[in-house]
Amino acid sequence: MKKREPFIYRTEEEILALLKQKVPRRTVREFDEILFIEFISVTGGVLAGALLAQFLDKIALIPGLLILLPGFLAMRGNISGSLAGRLSVALHLGLLNKGKHPGILHSNTVAAFTLGVFTSLILGLVAYAGTWLFFHANSPQIILIALIAGIVSNIILIPLTTRATIWLFRHGHEPDNIMGPYITTLGDVVSILSLIIAILVV
Amino acid sequence: MRLFWKIITESVGMLLLASLLSTLGGFGIESIKQNLFILLPLLILMPALNDMTGDYGSIIASRFTTMLFLKHIKEKQWWRSHLLHRLLGEVLIIGTLSAIYIAVFASIIARFNGFAMSWDIFQRVLLIALFTTWLLVLVLFVVCVLGGFYVYKKKHDPDNYLIPLSTSLADLGSMLVLTLLVRVLF
Numbered sequence: 001m002k003k004r005e006p007f008i009y010r011t012e013e014e015i016l017a018l019l020k021q022k023v024p025r026r027t028v029r030e031f032d033e034i035l036f037i038e039f040i041s042v043t044g045g046v047l048a049g050a051l052l053a054q055f056l057d058k059i060a061l062i063p064g065l066l067i068l069l070p071g072f073l074a075m076r077g078n079i080s081g082s083l084a085g086r087l088s089v090a091l092h093l094g095l096l097n098k099g100k101h102p103g104i105l106h107s108n109t110v111a112a113f114t115l116g117v118f119t120s121l122i123l124g125l126v127a128y129a130g131t132w133l134f135f136h137a138n139s140p141q142i143i144l145i146a147l148i149a150g151i152v153s154n155i156i157l158i159p160l161t162t163r164a165t166i167w168l169f170r171h172g173h174e175p176d177n178i179m180g181p182y183i184t185t186l187g188d189v190v191s192i193l194s195l196i197i198a199i200l201v202v
Numbered sequence: 203m204r205l206f207w208k209i210i211t212e213s214v215g216m217l218l219l220a221s222l223l224s225t226l227g228g229f230g231i232e233s234i235k236q237n238l239f240i241l242l243p244l245l246i247l248m249p250a251l252n253d254m255t256g257d258y259g260s261i262i263a264s265r266f267t268t269m270l271f272l273k274h275i276k277e278k279q280w281w282r283s284h285l286l287h288r289l290l291g292e293v294l295i296i297g298t299l300s301a302i303y304i305a306v307f308a309s310i311i312a313r314f315n316g317f318a319m320s321w322d323i324f325q326r327v328l329l330i331a332l333f334t335t336w337l338l339v340l341v342l343f344v345v346c347v348l349g350g351f352y353v354y355k356k357k358h359d360p361d362n363y364l365i366p367l368s369t370s371l372a373d374l375g376s377m378l379v380l381t382l383l384v385r386v387l388f
Contacts, residue, residue: 030292031292031295031296034261034292034293034296035296035299038254038257038296038300039300039303041253041254041257042250042253042254042300042303042304042307043250043307044250044253045249045250045251045252045253045254045304046246046247046249046250046304046307046308046311048249048250048253049245049246049247049248049249049250049308050246050311067225068225070224070225070227070373070377071221071222071224071225072221073224073373074220074221074223074224074256074369074370074373075217075220075221075224077256077260077369078217078220078221078365078366078369078370079217081260081264081365081366081369082213082217082361082362082365082366084264085260085263085264085267085361085365086209086359086361086362088264088268089267089268089271089359089361092268092271092272093271103205104205107203107205107206107209108205108209110206111205111206111209111210111213112209114206114210115209115210115213115214115217118214119214119217119218119221122218122221123221123222123225126222126225127225130225176261176264176265176268177261177265179260179264180256180257180258180259180260180261180264181253181257181260181261183260184253184256184257184260184369185253188249188253
């Protein structure tokens with residue numbers, strides 16, 4: 001049996017090489033992936049904060065919109081985040097290979113769209129009830145704004161989420177590390193834009 | 203069609219709960235609205251902080267779910283798993299770096315917008331960003347692991363529960379911790 005050499009007899013290069021072996025290459029790559037996308041995400045978040053302040057006077061004109069806003073932003077991230085998570089598991093399990101289980105992708109995207117529209121409607125109703133109960137303002141347009149914004153944001157976000165998850169996986173990246181921050185940043189921007197479009201339409 | 207209904211039935215309750223929880227967080231922020239308008243760096247920092255904690259919730263939840271499905275992790279003595287240690291370590295280090303980055307970035311933007319930025323205010327802003335991040339990462343990690351095992355044992359897909367739950371918990375938590383810290387520090 002080969003006797004283990006004491007640590008102190010090793011050269012500096014050998015010790016450094018051993019230390020490098022302790023951190024698997026995959027860990028370093030995952031860390032880099034998350035760090036890179038997180039920095040982009042938080043930069044987007046800070047800029048979104050500055051942009052939101054620009055539109056605050058318009059948003060303040062619609063009673064109940066500030067009640068709707070946090071839930072609406074969270075909903076977009078939740079639906080697309082779950083969609084990306086499900087697709088990631090399916091990709092890891094090899095269920096989305098060409099020709100294999102073609103219904104999985106379709107069922108996932110249609111379900112995400114249905115959930116988005118339904119939840120938007122419920123949030124609109126809650127915002128309407130909250131405005132009426134706490135601020136004594138009758139603002140039925142908030143229901144229509146929520147519904148239109150939900151449809152618009154779904155049409156933009158679901159294809160982007162699906163394509164990005166599959167693209168990342170096929171290019172050797174881990175979608176679980178990247179899609180979360182990507183969805184929340186993109187979801188925030190798309191949701192605010194959808195709400196502004198809905199306000200202009202209504 | 204079976205998969206469609208499975209996703210709908212598994213997701214809808216949690217999704218509604220999660221979205222309504224985030225709506226509740228808006229009421230907390232409303233109570234410190236005046237402070238936020240006066241302290242410009244905090245107003246600029248708020249969406250990024252909210253996003254950031256949500257991102258970590260989503261990363262922890264989805265990576266933990268993938269570990270479960272790939273059978274890389276077992277419920278028995280999960281706290282000894284090197285994969286979970288690695289996940290928590292990665293998220294905490296990245297969280298710390300991101301918190302420093304957003305505090306500096308928000309302070310610079312506020313300064314350029316005419317806010318009288320001082321070293322004292324910067325320290326408080328940095329403390330808020332760091333403390334909120336650390337606290338929420340730890341809470342989200344425990345919630346995702348315990349919730350994930352529970353949902354997986356019920357033969358449901360943890361992604362459908364954990365991602366909405368962790369992101370809303372992060373949204374609500376970050377707003378509440380921010381509200382509390384602003385009240386204490388300013």
